[in-house]
Amino acid sequence: MLLQLLSIAGSILGFVFLTLSIASGLYYISEVVEEHTQATKRFLKKTIYAIVVLHILLVPLDGFPVKKTLFSVASYAIYFRNLKTFPFVSLTDPIFLLSVLCVLINHYLWFQHFNAAPVVPPQFRYDPHYVPPRRATFAEVASFFGICVWFVPFALFVSLSAGDYVLPTARDDVGGLASKDHSSEREPRLRRRAVGLVRMLINGLRDTVLDFTQGGRRGRMGSLDTGLGTA
Template identity: 35%
Template sequence: MFLYIMSIASLVIQAVFLTLAIAAGLYYLAELVEEYTVMAKSVITWAVIATALVHVGLIVFEDIPISLNILGLVQQVLHGTLMKDFPVVRVQSIPFIVAVITLILHHYMALNYFGTVLYSFSEVLAYFTICLWIVPFALFVSLSANDYVLPTTGERQPLLNDDNVVTDYLYRKSKRYSLLSFFTLAKDSILPQRSKKGF
């Protein structure tokens, strides 16, 4: 009984460490995307092309239903459309909304198929990771780069009156809703800050 309680406690500790590791990784990726938007666009574009090629390979070499792979190819076309304006990702645009709907539909169809046909866990995880999660995850992380597209966030300019409408709007809007700002806020509120000693 005592060993059972220890196993539950260890699972909780492992879950906490895994959550912290994922949060730290997301924070680091969001910073990288904000610093290197051109490279991020290139990496995500190549991920879209590679995922489309994986779907073609599944059509040729595997007996996975063609409807799953056609839906996956449609998703990659939509992702490619979103990459035209990168790092700007307009969440109200038709390609973005259709991409989210097809992602949900693709998950539903894949879960139905893999629930009825026997595949190993690693094969199912490989399909979901490469065909469903890589590109949407990269686009999700890159949403924070959208905040730094020109015009930049509103800085108080000494030549303009502080009541300037554009400056006030950009100042209020700046960095509140990005992934990086969320992790920065979490880091500042959870982790203690060291005070630097002045000698």
């Protein structure tokens, strides 16, 4: 009985530590991408080209369905449109919303393809010597989904940023004054700063947890102070 409880507690702790490790890794990757925006953009472009070529080669070499392949290629064309304003993105942008929809549909179509049972022709249904078509192994399916379905959308999600407008720094202000022939007054302009979506989500979740815990602590302290005051 105690061993089973230890097993449950160990599984919960392992899941928590794994989640924190993934969140920390995504946070670090998001910071690296913000510092190397142009290099990330070039990498994503070349990756999209390479995966489109892989999709096309899988049709004659492995007999992949043409319609599903064409939809995947069209999806990558939509993913490519997100690079026009890279790394900034609006969560209400039609291209971004269409990209999210394409990810879901693309995943469903290929999952249906690999999960479908092989069709045996009627003339070979009772033939003991008939060899059914080879089914992809788990490693092959996982590799295909990881590289050809999930990699680019996941990389875009980590790389894209929400635009945040901030006041220019003192150095930017001085440089602007020098370029305007030392004008006496210059109204400060807002400049755009990249804020990673992953960092925004993690920071928001962290702030929510802190507000919840600190709010409960303040509530307990307030009730304690009230009790002391009435006493």
